[in-house]
Amino acid sequence: MKYVDEFRDPEKAKALKNKIAQLMDQLPYTEKKPLLLMEFCGGHTHTLFRYGIQQMLPNSIEMVHGPGCPVCVLPRGRVDDCVILAERPDVIFTTFGDAMRVPGSHKSLLQAKADGADIRMVYSPLDALELARKNPERQVIFFALGFETTMPSTALTVMQAKAEGLTNFALFCNHLTTAPTIQAILDDPDMHIDGFLAPGHVSMVIGEQPFEFIPERYQKPIVITGFEPLDILQSIYMLLQQIVEGRCEVENQYVRIVQKQGNHPGLAAIEQVFELRDSFEMRGLGTLDDSGVRMRPEFAGFDAEKKFHVPNLRVADPESCQCGDVVKGLIRPWQCAEFGKLCTPETPMGALMVSSEGACAAYYNFGDLPELMAKRQAHLERESAA
Amino acid sequence: MCLGIPGQIIELTDADKLMARVDISGIQRQVNIACIVSEQHPAADCVGDWVLVHVGFAMSIIDAEEAHKTLQILAELGEVQEELDAMRQSATI
Ligand code: SF4
Numbered sequence: 001m002k003y004v005d006e007f008r009d010p011e012k013a014k015a016l017k018n019k020i021a022q023l024m025d026q027l028p029y030t031e032k033k034p035l036l037l038m039e040f041c042g043g044h045t046h047t048l049f050r051y052g053i054q055q056m057l058p059n060s061i062e063m064v065h066g067p068g069c070p071v072c073v074l075p076r077g078r079v080d081d082c083v084i085l086a087e088r089p090d091v092i093f094t095t096f097g098d099a100m101r102v103p104g105s106h107k108s109l110l111q112a113k114a115d116g117a118d119i120r121m122v123y124s125p126l127d128a129l130e131l132a133r134k135n136p137e138r139q140v141i142f143f144a145l146g147f148e149t150t151m152p153s154t155a156l157t158v159m160q161a162k163a164e165g166l167t168n169f170a171l172f173c174n175h176l177t178t179a180p181t182i183q184a185i186l187d188d189p190d191m192h193i194d195g196f197l198a199p200g201h202v203s204m205v206i207g208e209q210p211f212e213f214i215p216e217r218y219q220k221p222i223v224i225t226g227f228e229p230l231d232i233l234q235s236i237y238m239l240l241q242q243i244v245e246g247r248c249e250v251e252n253q254y255v256r257i258v259q260k261q262g263n264h265p266g267l268a269a270i271e272q273v274f275e276l277r278d279s280f281e282m283r284g285l286g287t288l289d290d291s292g293v294r295m296r297p298e299f300a301g302f303d304a305e306k307k308f309h310v311p312n313l314r315v316a317d318p319e320s321c322q323c324g325d326v327v328k329g330l331i332r333p334w335q336c337a338e339f340g341k342l343c344t345p346e347t348p349m350g351a352l353m354v355s356s357e358g359a360c361a362a363y364y365n366f367g368d369l370p371e372l373m374a375k376r377q378a379h380l381e382r383e384s385a386a
Numbered sequence: 387m388c389l390g391i392p393g394q395i396i397e398l399t400d401a402d403k404l405m406a407r408v409d410i411s412g413i414q415r416q417v418n419i420a421c422i423v424s425e426q427h428p429a430a431d432c433v434g435d436w437v438l439v440h441v442g443f444a445m446s447i448i449d450a451e452e453a454h455k456t457l458q459i460l461a462e463l464g465e466v467q468e469e470l471d472a473m474r475q476s477a478t479i
Pocket of ligand 1: 320333336353360
């Protein structure tokens with residue numbers, strides 16, 4: 001666990017910590033009825049835990065961990081689709097390493113590889129493209145995963161493949177869109193979030209505009225946030241200032257990277273290659289309308305969903321897995337019946353335990369495990385008594 | 387995949403495809419620079435730039451001091467090693 005003294009600028013961190021406490025004194029929240037702030041992005045979740053930021057905050061603030069970890073919101077059936085594509089004898093299936101260990105209903109990609117499927121971990125879609133150039137007799141599929149941060153990279157890669165006239169390269173497109181996901185959280189009657197930390201690198205690509213509906217239609221403040229501990233403290237302070245002053249708007253804490261208009265070449269590439277889907281399924285949030293992207297018809301030759309038979313499987317999670325409720329912030333990871341029992345980072349049952357950005361792995365790796373397990377036991381007993 | 391890692395552009399390797407060689411904590415690899423090139427900042431001017439690299443694409447120009455501080459924090463978060471390992475293990479390098 002880190003302490004304030006180990007921050008990049010400890011004085012600044014202490015000052016922010018005090019200013020946050022002062023503002024909370026002016027607001028009516030308590031430990032029992034805390035102010036609920038959601039960090040959307042798994043990168044932020046990781047930083048929060050790594051630096052013990054929750055412990056630095058007054059008890060009257062609770063951070064709710066959002067669904068912004070692309071691996072964590074991957075439905076089980078999608079992993080099964082990947083395995084089916086990867087097991088085709090003509091295919092080299094390429095993926096970021098993060099997705100390898102996510103459990104499918106029968107096996108993960110890692111197990112499929114052990115069983116003989118030609119699956120290769122790549123760092124970049126450009127590496128998958130290079131494989132296609134070098135293996136003209138094989139079909140190379142890249143598992144395109146991620147929110148808008150990684151969309152320009154896959155879009156530009158496909159544009160390059162088309163420019164070179166390659167016919168053996170395709171994306172299995174599973175890109176997610178941030179704004180519809182936040183809207184689903186705002187529309188969920190079970191959930192109540194008082195303010196959001198917006199993902200910094202998604203915003204680097206899409207800019208501020210796509211978040212404007214949040215203050216305009218839902219009257220919630222949102223601050224675009226960088227990934228260092230100080231960034232997060234500063235953004236929480238900015239959110240509190242808005243709340244105390246009765247304002248709600250999109251503010252940008254991460255000005256050193258994020259421009260108001262986003263990244264123009266990146267957005268142009270996305271626009272050229274992708275279009276919004278009518279609906280897309282996310283673990284925990286269900287099927288969201290006008291969410292996710294697919295490839296435009298002009299790029300059908302590079303679209304694994306058009307080139308190959310993708311069964312588009314819908315598979316429910318095992319009953320005891322509560323990944324969905326955790327993703328939505330309805331329960332904390334340690335409240336899941338499998339947490340630390342059957343589900344650990346070594347034997348993950350859900351993606352939230354696989355990815356270092358997943359909330360369950362964060363609690364498991366950085367939380368006080370004996371204390372969490374005791375809390376969990378008490379919680380389960382309360383539940384069964386009720 | 388989402389945090390990115392700072393690196394410095396060493397040379398342009400393919401001006402047409404907008405590819406350049408970047409040094410990331412001592413490891414060199416090819417990255418695409420389409421997202422940082424503009425009329426005001428043509429490809430040739432990118433050499434020497436510090437950039438934030440996501441999955442093989444330079445996504446944003448950053449200043450040198452910022453780059454070093456970010457690398458330090460990412461090292462503490464355990465992210466640098468993960469990214470560099472992924473780069474090293476990547477199927478085609
Ligand atoms: S502990 Fe495991 S099964 Fe439970 S929510 Fe977390 S990842 Fe899912």
